Amino acid sequence: VLCVRGRKFGNHKNWSAENWRQLCELLLSMNLIPVITGMKESVVFDPPEGCIELWNQTTIGDLIAVMQKSQFVIGQSTGPMHLASLSGVPHAVWGTGRIQDRYIKSWNPHGTTVEFHACKQFMSTYEDIVNLVNSMVKKLGIDAHSI
Template identity: 30%
Template sequence: MSRPDASQVLIFPPYVGEFGWELMNWQGVVRRRLVRARRGSAIVAVTADRRALYEDLTRLTSINVSLVAVDISRLAGRPSEDHRIDDRGQPIEPHALREAVRAVMRDAGMEAVGRIEWPDYRGRLWSTGGDEQLFRRLGRPRRPRWDVLLVPRARDTSPERNLPPAWWDELQDRLRGLGLSVGTYPPGLGAAIDALSASRLAAGGSTGGLHLAALCGCPHFVWGPDDGQRWTRIGMSNRQRYETIWNPLGTPVRYAALGWRPSTADAAEGIVAALTLLGRTAARPRGRLVDRVSWLARRQAARLWARPATTGWCPWRWREFARARLT
């Protein structure tokens, strides 16, 4: 039997970075590249808990796409952006990370025949505007079950940003005291998608589950640091990340600079205001027209600056004006 032509086989390795980064900076890359492929075949390595993100790929293009289950649980380090960090908080070198991922794929029986489409492993951002990524709505038709779905941050990285269970219990009590039905983000990707699909609003501190809300079309309220803190190579604020740059479907969202550990009173006040303004109803299942228009305007402004500065296509002063005043 002849071996396949390596130039005609695309191989996508398993994603080893943060969940939010996989949602907004990788699975869309895979989808876009496969749609553009005109011949050959593709192999996409996925972990069992993320398979739902990629299941549509087998029906998406005319080329043959196979999903292969892999186990990354024994990889060294912890997820950070699109890569991993060691116990000292230092990034694992991209070359070492690629070799470790190659070993994972070999253990899963994946032949090393093909062109591997690697993530950057240095924090590169891919555009969410359609030219580099293609997104699909993950939400499912569900009747509203909860007014508010709370999404607690529970990560090993920067654990000081996590809030204790007692804090969340107190917040639930406050919201229920106002007559609201309240749920909690469940474990498992499929269950989380179902829960977000059945909620009028999701709420919590900045975390991957709220990026999932954006792809499920679930309006959400997010708190975190103020605009003085900038993230990634392009220097976006968390507000810009959630409301505009990592909101490719235009899901209604409000970001509040309450810090990582707000009082339950402040969190509840913001949630109630967002629920009133953005919450899904039968009359507006996808939000208000004014929010959609505002999102489109901010997305256009972000195109002036939310890309590497080395492109040099837009004068610096224009870029900074669009960053500070228009996005």
């Protein structure tokens, strides 16, 4: 599950549309099916064929159900990433270094598997996130083709 942060408020924290599209392509190349969630407000991109688009279509309950059926959730630090942790779903997340310990301990009462990439101003490079995905796939023992 990809939790796309695409808000108009604080949009300087939004990852680029091109990065999200490339991430979808990476996951598809690894035989993983990207399920895209979030609000389609300010990060607009056309996902490649093979993705499941749930933009603006899930309640919180729906989102939890989708997450619990996924192998892992990936996205920038945002509310749904906390929800993944509280739902016991492994998650790969990026955000400022000051919140890393929170994702690993404070906001992770169930000890859910988490990979965290610390970055400045919530902005990671695509290459950083490729490494984050590969690390999570390896940690979870998912049979995927890594680039």
